[in-house]
Amino acid sequence: MEATEEERLLLTQRLKAAVHYTVGCLCQDVAEDKDVQFTKQTIAAISEITFRQCDNFAKDLEMFARHAKRSTVTTEDVKLLARRSNSLLKYITQKSEELASSNMEQKEKKKKKSSAAKGGKIPGEQEAAVNESEDSNMA
Amino acid sequence: VSRRKTSEPEIASSLIKKIFSHYVKMPVARDAFKIVQKCSEKYFMQLSNDLEAYIHHAGRKTVEMEDLEVLMRRQGLVTDKMPLHVLIERYFPLEYRKLLIPVAASGNSVIPSK
Numbered sequence: 001m002e003a004t005e006e007e008r009l010l011l012t013q014r015l016k017a018a019v020h021y022t023v024g025c026l027c028q029d030v031a032e033d034k035d036v037q038f039t040k041q042t043i044a045a046i047s048e049i050t051f052r053q054c055d056n057f058a059k060d061l062e063m064f065a066r067h068a069k070r071s072t073v074t075t076e077d078v079k080l081l082a083r084r085s086n087s088l089l090k091y092i093t094q095k096s097e098e099l100a101s102s103n104m105e106q107k108e109k110k111k112k113k114s115s116a117a118k119g120g121k122i123p124g125e126q127e128a129a130v131n132e133s134e135d136s137n138m139a
Numbered sequence: 140v141s142r143r144k145t146s147e148p149e150i151a152s153s154l155i156k157k158i159f160s161h162y163v164k165m166p167v168a169r170d171a172f173k174i175v176q177k178c179s180e181k182y183f184m185q186l187s188n189d190l191e192a193y194i195h196h197a198g199r200k201t202v203e204m205e206d207l208e209v210l211m212r213r214q215g216l217v218t219d220k221m222p223l224h225v226l227i228e229r230y231f232p233l234e235y236r237k238l239l240i241p242v243a244a245s246g247n248s249v250i251p252s253k
Contacts, residue, residue: 068197
């Protein structure tokens with residue numbers, strides 16, 4: 001993807017805005033659940049942290065995939081990323097199993113050989129990021 | 140490929156002391172050294188666990204140089220601005236450097252051959 005500086009900046013800003021919005025929604029849920037208030041600065045800070053954390057995640061996932069001589073990031077890479085935190089690893093493994101089983105069900109429903117390979121990469125990554133922003137217990 | 144020979148279950152405490160006091164550049168209490176030694180034991184445990192995960196991930200049974208590089212990248216020691224070779228040159232004595240970094244030799248051969 002060849003993008004000029006301006007386009008890149010626009011894309012980055014759009015991404016950041018999307019992350020900020022999502023973090024806002026999640027913080028609202030937590031606020032209702034725990035009966036606390038989040039200042040705007042707090043939400044902005046959390047979204048910035050999430051954004052940069054995703055940067056790290058992306059680089060590490062790329063590295064892990066390349067390490068296994070693959071060019072596609074799989075759930076295995078995501079599990080390796082979450083290895084350091086036990087609870088997170090448990091959660092990710094559970095989620096990936098759910099995804100795998102649902103994929104299997106879909107395949108059985110379709111009964112088609114030519115099913116596009118749906119990697120559980122993006123949901124997994126989002127889960128990681130979401131989990132991160134919720135309890136941020138990563139060492 | 141391991142960074143240091145640890146045939147015994149632990150590194151000699153005198154060596155840990157030497158290295159630590161070389162970098163810390165200020166007096167260190169005796170119990171602090173004990174803690175440092177405990178930490179280094181724990182560090183090696185974690186190191187082996189991580190390496191095991193990485194070689195398992197690559198579908199191998201042998202630890203290789205690239206696993207170490209992945210590990211150090213993950214630890215934030217190796218970055219795009221700080222390649223592994225630079226770290227080796229900076230922290231390793233010459234004889235180890237020769238073993239790790241390929242050097243062109245006469246007769247169109249490169250040492251080490253890998």
